Each structure stands twice: as structure tokens, then as C-alpha cells.
Amino acid sequence: MGSRGAAANEAIEGLRELAGGGLEAAEVFRRADELLRGVLEFDAVCWHTADPATGLVNSVLSDDLSLDRFQDAVRLEVWVDDVATFPKIRRAGVRAETLSRVTRGRPESSARFREQIDPAGFGDELRTVFDAHGGMWGCAAFMRARDRGPYLGRQRQLADTAARHLGHALRACHLPQVGEASEGSSEGPAVLVLGSANQPLAVSGPAEELLARLADPSPSALSVPTAFAIAAEQARRAACGLAASEAKIRVQTREGRWFVLHAAPLEGSAGGEVTVVASPASPSDAMPLYLSAYGLTGREQEVALLLVRGCDTRDIARLLAMTPYTVQDHLKSVFAKAGVASRRELVARIMLAGGP
Template sequence: MKFNGRYQRALVQIKRLCYSGLDDRQLRNEIIGLLHPITKSDLCCFQTVDPATGLITSNVREGIHDHAVSDSEHVFFEHLYFEDYLPAYRRLLHSGFPVNRLSDETSGNPGKAYRHRMLYAPIGLDDEIRAVMHAGKNMWGTMVMAREKTASHYSEQDAWLLAKLAPHIGAGFRTAMQQRMAATEPEAAPQNMDIPGLLIYNPGGYIESYTAAAVHWLRELGELHPDWCRKELPVYITQVVSALKRSQSMLSDHDFEIVPELARHGRNGRCITIKAYEMSADEDKDRKIGIILGPAVHRDLIQFQTAAYGLTPQEKAIVHLVAKGNNSAEISAKLSISTHTVQEHLSNIFDKVGVRSRREVVKKIFLANLFEGAKSL
């Protein structure tokens, strides 16, 4: 599609921003500022996601800021994200065109959509456009924009602009994560606080108790609202709780793919995992949810590291075998590929990770951000 002058300028400016070394929050704020004069959106939610699970790790919101939006966000995380948005994002990721418009889905009548009635109509919004920010085959972020009913629907140019930008923004998010990993120093980890923390989530929608270690990790992940236990739960807590509920409901095939855990990088760059599980109780209705927060271990980080470097499934398999000490002939036999193909894959892995040897690959992928033993290789 041929863009007009404003769209073309925004495309060039945003593409440059994606490779300017900004952290993901700065990048999102800058992009929203450049898109707003063109898209004229009344609400924009721009998220980073865990590439392993698709769960939202942080959200930048611009536009409507009031109590009604907070209520809509509860509906979004509690019901719509796993029922509608996450399956749609996965389809878009593999469709070849990572953007869709609500007006297209509903033949020009957004009010026919369930998410319109649940999410947008109550706050006076109408049409929506959403996009997946990807790098390779991994989803690194999502964007949702909506307009008031009095505005025109999003145009084909709007959709094509976001589609053109999606891989560059995804690459920008991935680079931001790599920079955080590279900047992390082992000495930055608090030596006396490696124990996991525990939150107890009440089915009524609030945290009823917590450990001191949990508060430590929450603060490492960002500022805490004074009423964070009840009215201002961090978005990643809401995400894992909703993921657990949805994974247990098994209402659709997509529910089998939902994992109630995610990983985020803290302020000092360290990777922190958040995991939810159902606690035992005499009656189902009394069951509370336990949420564990703590430093990531090897198995938690591997998916992040391989996604960050854009490794293919075959390259990931080879990296795992290399880490176990297999030589090229053994890898060849186990994967049923030639030794020449193994060497080609290793060469590609070295280029992507930025190393020159198998030893360096193992160190960078398996030990990056792990403070215990990180200097032993």
C-alpha cells in the first residue's frame, strides 16, 4: 500500500526509534506520541509481553483515565484477555498480517462483538484496532487502540502502518530486553534476599497476606501503590491469577496452552518469575491462590534467552544438546541431521548470540542474569 506523507513520515521516524537503544517504556511513549496525530485514538494500551506465555508484563496507557476505565481493565484481564485477545494475538502472529480492525470483523458494526459490549460500550468507545509486535516467530508486545463512537472507523492505512511497524517494534522490545540482560552485574543482586516471596490471593479479588520477601520482589519490579493489596494490584499479579483461572476452566482448546506464570526483569536487570497455583481447601469456593515471586532459575531463563536471540526451534534444540556436552556427531545422531547441518546451525547461533564458541554460547544463554555461579565458567 502507498502511504500518504504523514503516514510515511511516521513510519520512518518510528522505525528509527526502534533501533535507537531506548528501553521499552521510553520506546512505547515515543511511538504513542508519533502515532496519536495520525490515528486520533481516544484510548491506547501498549503492552510488552512474555514471549514464552503471551502474558502481559507491563502496560503503557494513554487517553481516557478514570474509574470507568479501571473497571473495564478488570473485565479485560478477568475475562476477555484469555477468551478473546490472547487467542487472537496468536492467530495474528502466524497469519502474515499481525493487525486486525474490529470494524472489519463485524462488517462495519462493532457493536455486534462481545468485547465491544463488555469493554468499549460502557466507556463510550466504538471501533478498535489491535496489533502484535513480533520478532521472528515470537510475540514481544501488543497494541490496542480505540475510538469514540462519533469518530470514523480505523482505516486500511492505519492497519497497514501498524503491520509495517510491528516487526521493527518487536525487534526494539527484544533489543531492550537484551540490553537489560547485558547490563546486569552479579554484584547487583542482594546477597541476603534470594528466597522466594509468597502472596495469598483471596477469591474476592485482593491480597489477604504476604511475606516480607514478596514485598521485596514486588518493589524490585516497580513502584507499589499504597493500596496495592486491594485496589491497585500490579498488572502481572492480575495476569497470573487470571491465567490460572482460565487454564483450569478448560472452556476451549486455547486454555490448554495457558501457563499461569511469567517472567519480568527487575530494576537491576535481574529476571524474576511470578507463578500462581491453587491452594488446597475443604471446599472449592474457599480455595485461595498462592503466588510465588523470586529470582529466576536456569529453566525459567532459557526460554527468555533463546527468544531474545531469535533462535529457531532447531537452533534451540542444538543449544540444549551443546549445554549437555554433546559433540557435533552426537547432535547429528539425536536430531537426525547431518554434521554439516549441525555446523551451519552452530554458525548461525554464534552470529545471533554474538559469540565465537560453544562454551560462550552456553555461558551467555544459560548463565546470563544468574548471579550464583555466573563467574564460574
């Protein structure tokens, strides 16, 4: 038990260090794999980044799994009201859950288990969500072979702690990168028409280049990046009159540029075609993401947003019903977290990273 506890502590300490490493998301995931595989005792893992505002998955990475049925996985996530989905785990106020626990030892009651996990030879699944400062920055599914038995309670608790540190590490991956992220900021929207299997039927000129910039770290059966497929399926679900997340997903390019994907069924089409428009994120879309990436509290984000919009200390105090001294305290914290010394520097950093 002592060696087990020491290994778990070592893994958590390694994950804590990832938040300050200046890594990309794929590097965070691969380093987390090295730290967690031995203590969680999983045999395969599928990692995802997510739109921090909605929690919708927008990329996929797996070095273990064949993703030739990833289209089916997307369909299950969007259309099937299964147990222990990423949104349900998050709404439950936890960061980790196992299929064996939530089904009380009857994983076959899960559509995901019947259609994907069991046919692939796995016996249990542990899912985690990577939340930090009000945003969901990613999530993961850890599978283990049948002969290992179900995940233990201590492993679920360890995964919950690990997920908190991974949330901070992924948040740090999305910090504004002034200069690099502004590249291409004047480009117009890209438009795709996707068929019923989310295959491109028509692509505008800028879309081809954008698809390459948003490509998933791991190749899959999808012929478009994950974010486009998720947006399209959400739009189809809404068109059927079913409850759905908004058919809008935020996704960041490797250069640090945020794009917003809007999806809607193609008017007059009976074949399930969907139009997806990808536009550079406007300041109103990008600013909350940048402020959350800095690790600002909800109140600090409110103060910073008003500041960026041109309000002075007195205006902010009046609008947020606080004293000017309290506003100044919040501003000091905002500047420290953002690594700037003045209002002008904060505005410049956010606006230069976000583009016009």
C-alpha cells in the same frame, strides 16, 4: 495521498530504528506513540509487554486512559470468549485487526465494546500483537473517538507492518544484560495469597520487594502487578474446568532478571483465593527466552540449547540429524547474533545473565 504515504513511511522507518536503540519497553512504547498517533489517527492507546513464550500479558502502560477499571479488563481478557482478542489475532496469522472489521460493522456484538470501549466514549478499536522470532513480546489496543468513524483498511495494514518492527524492538529490550541481571539471583521464591479481586491477603517477606521491581509502568486499579493478576485468573479459570492457558507467566524485572509466576487456587478455600509463587527463572525457563531475544531462528535455538547443555558438534549433528558442517554454519550465525566469538563466551553470557 502522497503526504499520507510519506508520513506512514517516515513512521515505519522510525519504528525500524527502535530495535537498535538500547531502549526499555516503556521508552519503545512512548516513542511508538509519537510515530503512530498521527498516521493511525487514534485517541488513546494501552500498551502491554507479554511473556514471549505464552503471549500472556504481563504489564500495562497508558498515558491516555484511566485504568481504574483495569481489573474488569483483566477479567474480560481471561474469562470472556470475545472477538479480536490478542490470542485470536495471533492465531489468525496476522498482527493487526479492528473491531469494526471483525464484527462487520456491528461492534456492539463484542462484550469488550459494550462494557469498556463504548462507555469510555470510543467507537472503534485496533489491536496489534508484537511477534518476533517465534515469541510474542507485547501487544497494544488503539482506540479512536466515535466521530472519527472506523479504522480504514490502509491503517490496519500500516498497523500490521508497524507491529512487526515493534516486535523486534521489544525483543531487543530483553537481551541478556550480564552483571545487572544476576543481581538478586540467589534469592528464594516469593509467595502471595490473592483474594477474589486479586488483592494481597498475605505476602511473604521477599514478595514486597519483588512487587516493587515488577510494578507496572502505569498505576492501575490492580493492587498487584498485571502479571500476578493474569496468572491468578488463569488458575481460577482452570479450576472451573474451562480451557485456559497454563497458570505460569514469565516476567522480567527492570534489571533484566526473569521470574516465573506459578498460580494455583488456595486449597480448601471457597472465596476464590489463589496462591502465586514467584521464583527466579531456572536455566530451562530462561535460556529459550534469551536465545529468542538474540533473534535466533528455531533451528539455531535448538543448536544453541544443545551447545549450552554440553554437546559437541558431533553430538549436535547426531541429535538434530544434520551434518557437522551444517552445525558449524548454524553456530557461526548464533555467535554473530549473540555478539560472541566462541562457545565458552555464549555459555558464559547466558548463564551469567540467567543466574544459577
